[in-house]
Amino acid sequence: MIYLDNAATTRPDPKALSQAETYYSENYFNPSARYGGGFAVRRAVEEAREELLALIAGEGYELEFTSGGTEADNHAVLAAKRGNAVTTKGEHAAVYESFVHLRERGTEPRFAAINRDGSVDPASLLSLVDEKTSLVSVVHVNNETGAVNDIASLAREVKKKNPRCLFHSDGVQAFGKIPFRLSPAIDLYSVSAHKIGGLKGTGALYKRKGIALPPLIFGGGQEEGQRSGTENVLGILDFLYAASAKFQTLEKDYAALSALRGRIQAILSESGLFTAISPAEGSPYLLTVASESVRGEVIQRMLFDRGVAVGTGSACSSKKPYSRILEACGYSRAALGGVIRLSFCPQTGEEALDAAKLLAETAEEYRRKVSL
Amino acid sequence: MEKVVIIRYSEIHLKGKNRGYFERIFSVNLEKSLKGLRHELHRTSGRWLVEKFEEGYAEEIAGRISRVFGVHSYSVGYLTDSSLDGIYSAAKLVAPRGGSFKVDTHRGNKGYPLTSMEISAAIGGRLLSEFPGLRVDVHQPESVVYVDVRENGSALVFGSFEQGAGGMPVGVSGKGLLLISGGIDSPVAGYMMAKRGMTVELLHFHSYPYTNEGAKEKVKELAKILSRYSLVTRLTTVSVTEIQEEIHRKCAEELNVTLLRRFMFRIAERVAKEEGMQCLITGESLGQVASQTIEGMTSSNAVVTLPVLRPLVGFDKDEIIERAKKIGTFSTSILPYEDCCTVFLPDHPAIKPKLAYVESEESKLDVERLVSEAVAARESEEL
Numbered sequence: 001m002i003y004l005d006n007a008a009t010t011r012p013d014p015k016a017l018s019q020a021e022t023y024y025s026e027n028y029f030n031p032s033a034r035y036g037g038g039f040a041v042r043r044a045v046e047e048a049r050e051e052l053l054a055l056i057a058g059e060g061y062e063l064e065f066t067s068g069g070t071e072a073d074n075h076a077v078l079a080a081k082r083g084n085a086v087t088t089k090g091e092h093a094a095v096y097e098s099f100v101h102l103r104e105r106g107t108e109p110r111f112a113a114i115n116r117d118g119s120v121d122p123a124s125l126l127s128l129v130d131e132k133t134s135l136v137s138v139v140h141v142n143n144e145t146g147a148v149n150d151i152a153s154l155a156r157e158v159k160k161k162n163p164r165c166l167f168h169s170d171g172v173q174a175f176g177k178i179p180f181r182l183s184p185a186i187d188l189y190s191v192s193a194h195k196i197g198g199l200k201g202t203g204a205l206y207k208r209k210g211i212a213l214p215p216l217i218f219g220g221g222q223e224e225g226q227r228s229g230t231e232n233v234l235g236i237l238d239f240l241y242a243a244s245a246k247f248q249t250l251e252k253d254y255a256a257l258s259a260l261r262g263r264i265q266a267i268l269s270e271s272g273l274f275t276a277i278s279p280a281e282g283s284p285y286l287l288t289v290a291s292e293s294v295r296g297e298v299i300q301r302m303l304f305d306r307g308v309a310v311g312t313g314s315a316c317s318s319k320k321p322y323s324r325i326l327e328a329c330g331y332s333r334a335a336l337g338g339v340i341r342l343s344f345c346p347q348t349g350e351e352a353l354d355a356a357k358l359l360a361e362t363a364e365e366y367r368r369k370v371s372l
Numbered sequence: 373m374e375k376v377v378i379i380r381y382s383e384i385h386l387k388g389k390n391r392g393y394f395e396r397i398f399s400v401n402l403e404k405s406l407k408g409l410r411h412e413l414h415r416t417s418g419r420w421l422v423e424k425f426e427e428g429y430a431e432e433i434a435g436r437i438s439r440v441f442g443v444h445s446y447s448v449g450y451l452t453d454s455s456l457d458g459i460y461s462a463a464k465l466v467a468p469r470g471g472s473f474k475v476d477t478h479r480g481n482k483g484y485p486l487t488s489m490e491i492s493a494a495i496g497g498r499l500l501s502e503f504p505g506l507r508v509d510v511h512q513p514e515s516v517v518y519v520d521v522r523e524n525g526s527a528l529v530f531g532s533f534e535q536g537a538g539g540m541p542v543g544v545s546g547k548g549l550l551l552i553s554g555g556i557d558s559p560v561a562g563y564m565m566a567k568r569g570m571t572v573e574l575l576h577f578h579s580y581p582y583t584n585e586g587a588k589e590k591v592k593e594l595a596k597i598l599s600r601y602s603l604v605t606r607l608t609t610v611s612v613t614e615i616q617e618e619i620h621r622k623c624a625e626e627l628n629v630t631l632l633r634r635f636m637f638r639i640a641e642r643v644a645k646e647e648g649m650q651c652l653i654t655g656e657s658l659g660q661v662a663s664q665t666i667e668g669m670t671s672s673n674a675v676v677t678l679p680v681l682r683p684l685v686g687f688d689k690d691e692i693i694e695r696a697k698k699i700g701t702f703s704t705s706i707l708p709y710e711d712c713c714t715v716f717l718p719d720h721p722a723i724k725p726k727l728a729y730v731e732s733e734e735s736k737l738d739v740e741r742l743v744s745e746a747v748a749a750r751e752s753e754e755l
Binding site: 295297298301302369370 | 580581582584617620621715716
């Protein structure tokens with residue numbers, strides 16, 4: 001199996017898993033337990049917190065562990081308690097649907113236009129921010145196109161217009177992949193473990209110190225009362241080991257995947273069936289292409305049966321067949337029928353080129369059979 | 373005194389010499405529906421009694437009984453000794469606490485010292501003095517306490533008749549193969565044939581990879597719901613991918629659906645005959661979609677000899693939806709899915725295809741090979 005759906009989830013890093021193994025085989029104590037074993041586990045969790053913080057943030061930040069990127073996004077966005085809140089049309093559902101829900105809570109959601117590559121139009125975003133804006137959220141790397149938003153500069157501009165509002169970014173597709181450090185104008189930043197070799201069910205919210213969010217989950221007061229529930233110790237430690245490994249080779253992987261992505265794109269362009277939706281300067285971890293002559297999900301199933309796993313840009317259902325994000329980018333429905341998202345990890349090698357050739361062949365076969 | 377469920381059957385009494393056969397099958401179906409719950413099922417004159425179950429399960433048992441075809445009505449009540457005290461202690465439990473009521477007694481045991489009227493009067497009188505909020509109204513009572521004094525020294529006491537599923541016991545009317553798509557109509561069609569006593573098995577067509585595995589999962593979910601009524605046991609799936617590709621490649625686009633349906637009917641008939649089934653069942657309703665015109669049905673029927681039963685043919689969509697909701701398949705049926713047709717769906721399907729035209733287009737295909745390959749590659753699973 002050639003696995004090119006790493007933006008959906010990644011294979012758990014076996015080395016990280018074996019490092020973390022002790023936290024389910026022996027050190028399974030509750031970190032809140034008041035005996036030696038509990039204290040030791042508590043220490044491990046707190047060290048993991050410090051080390052994960054240090055990967056992208058300075059001393060001005062703290063970190064809250066969550067059940068994943070979705071919870072981190074929800075926790076950040078639902079802090080918008082008054083006036084309006086501004087986001088983009090290019091957000092992952094975890095942010096987008098939270099904004100839709102804000103309306104019920106009495107906060108007006110506003111959605112900024114995005115460019116054809118999926119990045120936010122800064123002018124549109126800033127025009128929506130006013131003195132009543134309580135929160136702004138902009139995705140760091142668009143999960144469908146790979147477009148990178150310059151969130152540091154956007155955050156600065158937003159704060160110039162309204163210094164009191166919170167700035168959040170969904171960093172799920174950026175963390176551990178894109179060279180980046182949190183700058184002071186960014187208040188909140190969501191990340192997820194399983195997109196970088198960690199386990200599903202683990203994520204974190206980076207928070208500028210001093211920001212107290214109303215809790216979504218109540219209970220024993222863990223995570224400074226901001227997120228109750230016994231800590232997912234194994235997940236957290238595994239996250240630390242997986243993330244540390246990623247950050248060690250981040251720049252090298254970035255360069256290697258940039259080159260690989262270029263070659264894959266060349267193969268697909270040559271076939272004449274696909275055009276790239278992803279911007280050239282986007283994340284090298286992701287390449288989304290579209291074709292008017294195929295149906296993405298059919299190609300996806302054919303490819304899986306031939307040993308290649310890829311993503312599509314569209315939810316596979318007859319009720320909602322087109323991607324909300326790509327429609328907002330301005331693509332026609334005809335083009336959106338055939339969207340394929342290839343997404344990579346540092347272990348992806350030359351086999352991805354074979355997969356790209358197979359994708360082109362499969363699409364050609366489909367065209368021959370169906371489009372005539 | 374113990375809690376019991378009383379079951380009365382419909383139509384079986386009409387069956388004359390076949391009655392014994394019908395009752396045996398009915399009894400087997402009742403047992404199947406109660407599988408997994410501790411109970412005893414006894415036949416008495418003209419009805420069945422479910423006894424010896426744990427009291428907390430009365431509702432579960434009644435629910436399952438309510439879905440067995442052949443059940444005309446059922447009641448949850450009490451089985452007690454037939455002394456007046458015994459009857460009264462049960463009557464107290466089923467009687468209302470206020471409003472108008474009457475006691476309605478039926479006396480199977482003609483040797484009982486009191487007449488039916490006297491029993492009703494005695495029980496009614498005691499209830500009146502026990503519950504001051506009650507008053508008697510023998511003409512239009514809000515509630516009735518039914519007492520049934522049986523010949524064996526016991527009595528049944530219950531408060532209401534609940535309507536059963538009606539129809540005839542599944543298994544007395546032969547076997548049919550239901551073409552099930554995953555939409556709203558076909559499960560209702562299967563339900564209706566099962567209601568008339570037919571054993572129904574399922575045949576589902578898919579065109580993977582043009583359709584996804586979700587459609588099959590959905591059909592399985594529907595089958596599970598249907599199996600609560602009709603003891604559906606088997607699902608057969610057949611791929612029509614190659615057939616659709618061939619039709620698409622060689623034949624007039626407007627006939628895609630018409631031709632595909634002819635293939636489906638041929639395949640279904642082949643499967644039905646091999647597995648000893650006597651008819652095909654579809655959820656077609658006249659005029660509902662382009663392929664469900666009389667011309668479309670004629671074109672499909674022309675390729676098979678088995679009868680094709682279309683129990684919904686005269687129903688409006690609203691009526692079908694209402695039934696699907698009642699049966700419990702609606703919410704599953706409306707989950708998004710792609711059935712066989714959508715990828716190759718023509719922009720303008722032929723609404724009234726002439727048979728000669730259909731046949732001439734079809735002659736471009738190797739029908740026999742395509743059908744036998746599809747039938748040979750079918751997959752079956754017990755549900």
